[in-house]
Amino acid sequence: MTARENILKKLRTSLEGTTPRPDDFNVELVTKPWSYGDTQGKIKQLRTMMESVRTEIHQTTKASWVALFADLLKQKQVNNLLYAPTTEWGKQIDNYWQQNTDLPTLKLYDRLVDEWKNELFFEIESSITSTLGGIAATGSLIVWPNREEPRLMSLVPPIHFAILEASKIVDNFYDAQQKLNWVENTPTNALLISGPSKTADIEQVLAYGAHGPKELIVLILVDV
Amino acid sequence: MSNQDQHRIPVFDALSQHFKENAHQALGNQQLRHNMRSAMDSLMTKRLASMSDEYEREHLRELGNHIRARALSKLPDLLEKLEANLTKQGVQVHWAETTDQANQIILEIAQRRQAKHFIKGKSMVSEELNMNHYLQHHGIEALESDMGEYIIQLDHERPSHIIVPAIHKSAKQVGHLFENKLHTQYTDDVDTLIQTGRKILRQKFFEADIGISGVNFAVAETGSLFLVENEGNGRMSTTVPPVHIAITGIEKVVENLRDTVALVSLLTRSALGQAITTYVNLISSPRKADELDGPEEVHLVLLDNGRTQAFADAQLRQTLNCIRCGACMNHCPVYTRIGGQAYGTVYPGPIGKIISPHLMGLDKTEDLPIASTLCGACGEVCPVKIPIPELLRRLREEDVRPPEETPHTVKGQGARFSRKERLMWKVWKTLNTKPALYRNFSLLATRFRALTPNIMAWSQNHSKAKPAKHTLHELARKHLGEQ
Numbered sequence: 183m184t185a186r187e188n189i190l191k192k193l194r195t196s197l198e199g200t201t202p203r204p205d206d207f208n209v210e211l212v213t214k215p216w217s218y219g220d221t222q223g224k225i226k227q228l229r230t231m232m233e234s235v236r237t238e239i240h241q242t243t244k245a246s247w248v249a250l251f252a253d254l255l256k257q258k259q260v261n262n263l264l265y266a267p268t269t270e271w272g273k274q275i276d277n278y279w280q281q282n283t284d285l286p287t288l289k290l291y292d293r294l295v296d297e298w299k300n301e302l303f304f305e306i307e308s309s310i311t312s313t314l315g316g317i318a319a320t321g322s323l324i325v326w327p328n329r330e331e332p333r334l335m336s337l338v339p340p341i342h343f344a345i346l347e348a349s350k351i352v353d354n355f356y357d358a359q360q361k362l363n364w365v366e367n368t369p370t371n372a373l374l375i376s377g378p379s380k381t382a383d384i385e386q387v388l389a390y391g392a393h394g395p396k397e398l399i400v401l402i403l404v405d406v
Numbered sequence: 407m408s409n410q411d412q413h414r415i416p417v418f419d420a421l422s423q424h425f426k427e428n429a430h431q432a433l434g435n436q437q438l439r440h441n442m443r444s445a446m447d448s449l450m451t452k453r454l455a456s457m458s459d460e461y462e463r464e465h466l467r468e469l470g471n472h473i474r475a476r477a478l479s480k481l482p483d484l485l486e487k488l489e490a491n492l493t494k495q496g497v498q499v500h501w502a503e504t505t506d507q508a509n510q511i512i513l514e515i516a517q518r519r520q521a522k523h524f525i526k527g528k529s530m531v532s533e534e535l536n537m538n539h540y541l542q543h544h545g546i547e548a549l550e551s552d553m554g555e556y557i558i559q560l561d562h563e564r565p566s567h568i569i570v571p572a573i574h575k576s577a578k579q580v581g582h583l584f585e586n587k588l589h590t591q592y593t594d595d596v597d598t599l600i601q602t603g604r605k606i607l608r609q610k611f612f613e614a615d616i617g618i619s620g621v622n623f624a625v626a627e628t629g630s631l632f633l634v635e636n637e638g639n640g641r642m643s644t645t646v647p648p649v650h651i652a653i654t655g656i657e658k659v660v661e662n663l664r665d666t667v668a669l670v671s672l673l674t675r676s677a678l679g680q681a682i683t684t685y686v687n688l689i690s691s692p693r694k695a696d697e698l699d700g701p702e703e704v705h706l707v708l709l710d711n712g713r714t715q716a717f718a719d720a721q722l723r724q725t726l727n728c729i730r731c732g733a734c735m736n737h738c739p740v741y742t743r744i745g746g747q748a749y750g751t752v753y754p755g756p757i758g759k760i761i762s763p764h765l766m767g768l769d770k771t772e773d774l775p776i777a778s779t780l781c782g783a784c785g786e787v788c789p790v791k792i793p794i795p796e797l798l799r800r801l802r803e804e805d806v807r808p809p810e811e812t813p814h815t816v817k818g819q820g821a822r823f824s825r826k827e828r829l830m831w832k833v834w835k836t837l838n839t840k841p842a843l844y845r846n847f848s849l850l851a852t853r854f855r856a857l858t859p860n861i862m863a864w865s866q867n868h869s870k871a872k873p874a875k876h877t878l879h880e881l882a883r884k885h886l887g888e889q
Contacts, residue, residue: 295698
């Protein structure tokens with residue numbers, strides 16, 4: 183018998199004569215204490231949670247976010263930016279960059295990682311990605327990487343900008359799973375990101391920038 | 407003594423048979439006790455602050471218990487469903503009854519890929535396998551990338567806590583360790599130390615052929631591996647190398663994705679007092695044909711290693727509810743005073759005392775069930791309501807049952823069995839159930855109280871327990887007569 187057969191046989195023998203436990207999942211328990219009212223309430227909770235773990239948050243609009251973003255890049259003195267030109271946000275970046283000078287060099291993630299890993303790891307200074315929404319209860323961004331915005335885009339560059347549409351902020355993780363129909367649309371890789379990388383492994387002292395981004399900057403677009 | 411040794415927490419003997427010696431040694435180590443005390447106080451405060459609503463906390467614990475119990479009540483079916491969904495999505499699933507089998511599976515994957523460098527996210531199951539040592543023996547480097555794990559690997563130690571593995575070390579000790587091993591300038595500034603680790607490990611992520619991770623929950627419904635972490639090393643290990651191998655115990659399956667909502671909230675708040683960790687990572691597939699990154703191969707190794715033994719007994723099965731938050735350790739008066747390494751097992755503290763006998767056998771862990779005050783704190787804080795004190799009492803019974811007695815539920819049963827002790831209890835029972843014998847014995851005991859012998863270890867630190875001058879019956883008769 184294989185290891186698989188042995189393990190399953192032992193487990194089944196131990197369960198002989200028993201019936202499976204009923205599913206008494208209590209939805210109210212994971213939603214009711216974690217509800218924050220209208221969009222403003224959700225934004226407030228999300229900000230409180232994310233800012234408590236050193237996330238920089240800016241509320242802006244669809245019309246003005248790119249200019250604010252360009253200013254932030256200048257302030258942070260980054261030389262290059264990884265972005266996805268095919269997304270709605272990427273197209274706006276392209277337009278703005280064409281009309282303005284002295285902005286960081288735009289970089290594309292348009293090849294297999296193996297073909298430019300060295301540059302990605304040691305030269306890219308910042309990135310910007312979209313999100314599928316946010317979770318107010320825990321202050322989390324929902325990110326499902328895809329071909330346009332691959333997995334490492336939100337992880338390897340030291341500064342990560344993320345765009346969050348206010349209308350896509352939900353109250354809690356349960357609502358996020360429902361709204362995205364997560365079970366039916368299981369993504370290859372799904373992420374909740376709730377701040378910059380951190381650790382408290384040495385003497386419980388909190389330090390940021392352990393392995394992932396040292397800075398997380400969220401631009402909340404309030405009119406979409 | 408070298409500079410490095412002065413700042414080192416001693417490495418305890420890895421064999422749990424030496425638990426008592428290890429505990430004595432730990433109790434005499436002021437630095438260790440200071441480090442542990444302040445860390446556990448802080449973790450307890452953070453947990454309570456994040457779970458201050460008693461109604462919410464207690465009902466969620468109840469729900470957590472039901473979710474885990476439901477998953478275990480249909481475990482073989484859920485494991486098959488998990489396997490089917492993962493396979494459909496391109497993840498290769500392997501089964502191992504023993505740690506040797508698991509190590510061989512991992513080695514075969516490595517050899518097929520001609521891999522020489524592993525980078526590891528945090529995984530307690532890999533500690534069960536002693537995987538690093540096994541791979542090194544076969545010429546493969548396995549480097550820990552969780553900062554705490556990296557620190558203790560540098561110092562050739564084993565984790566002292568399942569969530570914060572280097573919690574027993576101070577920043578000064580880490581500073582001296584880095585100075586000696588990495589040849590950096592001494593500093594005890596935590597930010598600087600972490601940036602040193604980041605720089606070294608980033609290069610290692612870049613070079614690694616295979617990434618290893620554990621699994622917090624394996625979701626049968628969607629075929630997803632659910633991982634939580636703060637540092638990003640888990641994401642790096644599971645995304646950068648061309649191969650990702652996840653290893654987990656067979657009990658980590660949950661039925662539905664929504665079950666993770668309650669469990670992750672219980673896990674992160676119980677462990678570190680965080681509403682959620684920085685990263686929650688759900689992996690359901692290797693890189694797809696049109697994707698630009700992510701591993702080309704993803705493997706899941708499902709490990710038994712004694713879990714089916716715990717599963718076979720309805721009471722002991724509750725051990726497998728554990729979601730590895732470490733709250734029982736943070737609240738344990740014994741763990742806080744001796745630290746995790748004194749246990750000599752992969753899982754220290756209260757959860758270690760009830761799971762290690764299944765992984766290693768009671769004959770190798772005989773002291774663990776008695777290394778408890780039974781104060782009940784572990785049971786009170788457990789987010790999935792494992793009745794740890796009750797299970798400790800049960801294992802104490804298994805510890806002293808005659809080795810040959812059936813059913814032989816726990817491997818190594820009867821490790822503390824003593825015919826002399828059993829005889830003494832029989833005599834005690836006879837004395838207390840035969841009135842004439844009891845009267846005669848108590849009369850003799852009170853009249854010859856000056857001859858009371860020293861009673862084992864008790865008398866070393868306490869006044870000798872002597873019988874009273876008169877028996878209770880005599881005193882009662884006298885009292886009633888006077889009335």
